[in-house]
Amino acid sequence: xxxxxxxxxxxxxxxxxxxxxxxxxxxxxxxxxxxxxxxxxxxxxxxxxxxxxxxxxxxxxxxxxxxxxxxxxxxxxxxxxxxxxxxxxxxxxxxxxxxxxxxxxxxxxxxxxxxxxxxxxxxxxxxxxxxxxxxxxxxxxxxxxxxxxxxxxxxxxxxxxxxxxxxxxxxxxxxxxxxxxxxxxxxxxxxxxxxxxxxxxxxxxxxxxxxxxxxxxxxxxxxxxxxxxxxxxxxxxxxx
Amino acid sequence: xxxxxxxxxxxxxxxxxxxxxxxxxxxxxxxxxxxxxxxxxxxxxxxxxxxxxxxxxxxxxxxxxxxxxxxxxxxxxxxxxxxxxxxxxxxxxxxxxxxxxxxxxxxxxxxxxxxxxxxxxxxxxxxxxxxxxxxxxxxxxxxxxxxxxxxxxxxxxxxxxxxxxxxxxxxxxxxxxxxxxxxxxxxxxxxxxxxxxxxxxxxxxxxxxxxxxxxxxxxxxxxxxxxxxxxxxxxxxxxxxxxxxxxxxxxxxxxxxxxxxxxxxxxxxxxxxxxxxxxxxxxxxxxxxxxxxxxxxxxxxxxxxxxxxxxxx
Numbered sequence: 001x002x003x004x005x006x007x008x009x010x011x012x013x014x015x016x017x018x019x020x021x022x023x024x025x026x027x028x029x030x031x032x033x034x035x036x037x038x039x040x041x042x043x044x045x046x047x048x049x050x051x052x053x054x055x056x057x058x059x060x061x062x063x064x065x066x067x068x069x070x071x072x073x074x075x076x077x078x079x080x081x082x083x084x085x086x087x088x089x090x091x092x093x094x095x096x097x098x099x100x101x102x103x104x105x106x107x108x109x110x111x112x113x114x115x116x117x118x119x120x121x122x123x124x125x126x127x128x129x130x131x132x133x134x135x136x137x138x139x140x141x142x143x144x145x146x147x148x149x150x151x152x153x154x155x156x157x158x159x160x161x162x163x164x165x166x167x168x169x170x171x172x173x174x175x176x177x178x179x180x181x182x183x184x185x186x187x188x189x190x191x192x193x194x195x196x197x198x199x200x201x202x203x204x205x206x207x208x209x210x211x212x213x214x215x216x217x218x219x220x221x222x223x224x225x226x227x228x229x230x231x232x233x234x235x236x237x238x239x240x
Numbered sequence: 241x242x243x244x245x246x247x248x249x250x251x252x253x254x255x256x257x258x259x260x261x262x263x264x265x266x267x268x269x270x271x272x273x274x275x276x277x278x279x280x281x282x283x284x285x286x287x288x289x290x291x292x293x294x295x296x297x298x299x300x301x302x303x304x305x306x307x308x309x310x311x312x313x314x315x316x317x318x319x320x321x322x323x324x325x326x327x328x329x330x331x332x333x334x335x336x337x338x339x340x341x342x343x344x345x346x347x348x349x350x351x352x353x354x355x356x357x358x359x360x361x362x363x364x365x366x367x368x369x370x371x372x373x374x375x376x377x378x379x380x381x382x383x384x385x386x387x388x389x390x391x392x393x394x395x396x397x398x399x400x401x402x403x404x405x406x407x408x409x410x411x412x413x414x415x416x417x418x419x420x421x422x423x424x425x426x427x428x429x430x431x432x433x434x435x436x437x438x439x440x441x442x443x444x445x446x447x448x449x450x451x452x453x454x455x456x457x458x459x460x461x462x463x464x465x466x467x468x469x470x471x472x473x474x475x476x477x478x479x480x481x482x483x484x485x486x487x488x489x490x491x492x493x494x495x496x497x498x499x500x501x502x503x504x505x506x507x508x509x510x511x512x513x514x515x516x517x518x519x520x521x522x523x524x525x526x527x528x529x530x531x532x533x534x535x536x537x538x539x540x541x542x543x544x545x546x547x548x549x550x551x552x553x
Contacts (some may be wrong), residue, residue, distance in 0.1 A: 006431050013438070017285060029279035037286035044289050047436075052431055077523065078435025080442040082250060084281040089254055091265045093275040099268035100275075103460075108496050112377065175370070176487035177283035179276050179452065182494050 004060070007052030009081060014045030016085050025239045028095035030177045095238035096159040098197040099168045101183040107132060108219055116141040119149060126152040126204045130240050131171045131184045138207050138222040146207040153186065153224065154235060157199045162221065163187045167194065169203060169224070172240045184240065187223035195231055205229040269453060274394035277449035280516065283484055284310040284441055288434065291335025295342040296430035300422040304347035317347050319397035322352035323390050326359030331513050333361035333485055334441060334520065338433040341524035350404050355397030356489035358537060361485040361511035362389035371507065374489035380552055381489075381500065381507075388508045388548040392541045396533075399540070403532060432482025440523040447481035452513070455480065468546065475542050478510035501549025508545040513538045 012088050019239050020026040020037050030038075087093065116137055117126050129137075155171040162168070167187040172181040188203065195201055205226040213220045265274055311318045329336060340357035344350055361367065368382050375381040420428075463473045474495065483491055488510045492503040511517075513534050521530045 003428075003431070006435055010431065013285075020282065026282065028276065031284045034249075034283065034286065038282070041286040041289040044293070048427065048430055048434075051416065051427060069359070076442075077439030078345045080439040081435070083442050083446070084278050086254055087274050087278055090257065091271075092273050093265070093271055093278055096272060096275055097268070100272045105494075108494060175374075175490035178279035179283070179448070179481065180483045180487040180491050194387060200392075 003056040004053050007054075007056060008050045008076065009078060009135050010049030011053065012085065013050075014042040014049060016088055017042035017045065019211070020088070024236070025092070027239070028178075029095070031174055031239065032237050034176075063097075073148070083102055086119045095234070096172050097156060097183050098170070098179050100181070101158045101168070101172070102160065103184070104181075104183050106185040106221075107135065107173060107182045113140050113142050113215070115143045116145055119145055122150070123152075126150045131155050131169065131186060132173050132240050134186060134224075135184055139211060139219055148206065148207070150204060150206055150227070151224075152204050154202045154203060155184075155186070156162050156234075157195045157197055157201060158183075158185070159174065159197055163189055166190060166191050169205065170188055172239050176240075181239065187221050188226055189223055192229050195229075200232050200234050202232045204231045242327060257309070264503065273449050273453045275447055276452055280445035280448060280482065281442060283407075284445070285518070287335040287434065287484075288338075288441065290439055291435040292337045292430045292437070294329070294335070295433050296426040298339065298342040298346055300426035300427040302346060307343070307348050311352060315351055315401050315459045317399070318349060318352040319355045320394050322356040323359040323363075323393045323397065326356050326361075326363055326390075326393070327343050327365065329360040329364055333439070333514075333517055336518040337517070337524050341433070342429070342526075349401075349512050351400040354400055354404075354533065355393045358393035358396060358512045359390055360415070362386075362393075362508065363491040367485050367489075367511070367543045370486050371489040374493040378500075384504050384548050384552040385489075385507050386544050387552065388504060388541075391548065392508055394448065394538070395540050395544065397536050398535060400533075402534065404529075407529070409504040411455065436523050437520055439517040441516055444482065444514075444519035447519075448480065448515045452479045465497045466499035466502065470498050470547055471505045471542060471549075474498060474502045474506040475509040475538065475545075478506045479514050479538070481510075482514040482516045485511060499549075500553040501546060504549045504553060505542055505545035509541045512541055 017038055020029075022044065023037055026034065026038055029123070069122065119129075122125075127149055131153055134146070134151060134153055152191075153169060155169040158168045158170045160168050168185040170183050170185050170190050172178070172183050174181045188205075189208075203224065203226045205224045205228070208223040210220055210224050244413065251266055265271055312321055320336055326336075336357050339360075340353045343353045343356065363386050363519070368386060371382040371385050372379060474492075478488070481491070483486075492506050497502055518530060518534050521533065525533070
């Protein structure tokens with residue numbers, strides 16, 4: 001790879017990263033907090049790449065060899081960087097969905113029985129909760145704050161044999177990127193309608209009271225009784 | 241064909257092939273693969289940039305004399321010092337490989353540089369805080385991680401004084417910079433390290449995504465939750481999953497059917513030996529180095545995690 005080509009390749013990588021941030025699609029792959037680091041990295045790549053391309057082009061115009069004059073040992077492996085760029089530009093893979101969720105164990109919160117803080121204010125008769133917080137409170141809140149509380153939950157639909165007549169309301173939780181995603185699942189045993197896999201929905205309903213369970217053993221599946229189900233678009237940030 | 245033309249041809253091909261290529265990924269499993277693959281590379285990019293900023297700066301502005309003065313002369317002492325210095329590089333493992341590679345090039349003994357390489361992604365404050373958050377009410381987990389990771393790094397470093405003796409300086413990427421200005425040295429080093437590390441990182445990410453999709457975490461369901469088998473299984477899982485060291489504690493927290501000691505092994509192995517790291521180590525230290533280094537590190541990490549877990553957890 002000539003040094004000029006190396007510079008161009010880096011500019012290309014920087015621009016694609018910049019486009020990810022600009023279009024907001026980066027949050028289908030990494031957590032929202034990566035916005036600034038990604039912006040900084042893409043700026044650095046574009047500047048470094050442009051600096052290299054211009055310097056080397058000028059040098060070639062003057063008929064000089066590149067620094068040191070040696071071309072051997074240039075990292076040809078760098079061209080593999082085109083692979084994720086190609087996948088991003090052509091396929092633009094969506095956020096993880098039903099396929100990944102079916103193949104992974106559901107989120108099981110690693111906490112003890114404690115008294116949770118008060119729930120947020122209700123909006124239009126229901127409390128908005130993240131799916132993971134709903135599961136946490138359902139299993140571990142010594143204050144039983146969810147008993148009789150109407151909540152509003154958002155997730156996508158996953159059909160699973162564990163819920164024969166309904167589906168699992170699912171949302172992935174990520175710490176850094178989709179490679180470490182863990183699905184949070186809540187059973188919806190008796191939904192008013194039955195959307196297809198991967199369809200995002202918002203439901204309003206209440207926790208189905210849990211049976212007594214062994215806190216050291218397998219945790220029971222948290223289920224919700226639905227009053228209202230609305231099909232929605234994918235939320236701005238697909239992960240929790 | 242010149243660089244500009246190549247880039248244009250590549251873009252044209254992409255534009256022409258967009259539809260058939262996108263069609264290839266209609267299968268949900270392939271979509272999942274693509275998402276995981278792209279995610280690992282996007283996540284690693286900022287850390288890689290941070291790493292080459294440091295490695296470029298080392299090449300341009302840190303003279304070998306300064307480094308030699310900073311490190312104790314005796315290698316056996318230099319190794320733990322280098323391990324503790326790992327606290328100062330906040331980030332995950334992708335950035336530390338180019339930095340360690342440049343340190344060797346600048347005359348730091350390989351044994352000390354690899355200790356830094358192993359310790360930095362595991363014992364820096366960002367990762368330790370993430371571990372504290374992931375295991376609420378169990379601060380001993382973060383403590384055990386710090387102790388076991390530092391111990392592993394130092395033991396491997398000491399072993400490397402012997403194992404690595406007689407190796408040629410293992411950077412195939414040495415530059416003779418001649419009298420080039422320091423900014424030029426910075427630029428060429430940064431470009432070189434980015435492409436080198438980036439290319440291998442892509443290969444590692446592709447492999448990790450493939451295994452994640454093929455294997456799935458439910459293979460673990462058949463494995464006993466405690467004992468040495470669990471330790472080994474979670475150690476191997478860490479190699480396959482190739483999760484960033486800032487995130488692995490959250491995944492470990494979810495593996496509740498396994499003993500704390502086996503989850504500690506997951507946290508100690510992950511930042512030191514995984515598929516993308518192996519690819520990066522091949523890039524910067526060569527194949528001959530990596531085939532000895534990765535298995536040695538894995539074995540030491542498993543043993544140390546078992547011992548520390550038994551005492552502390």
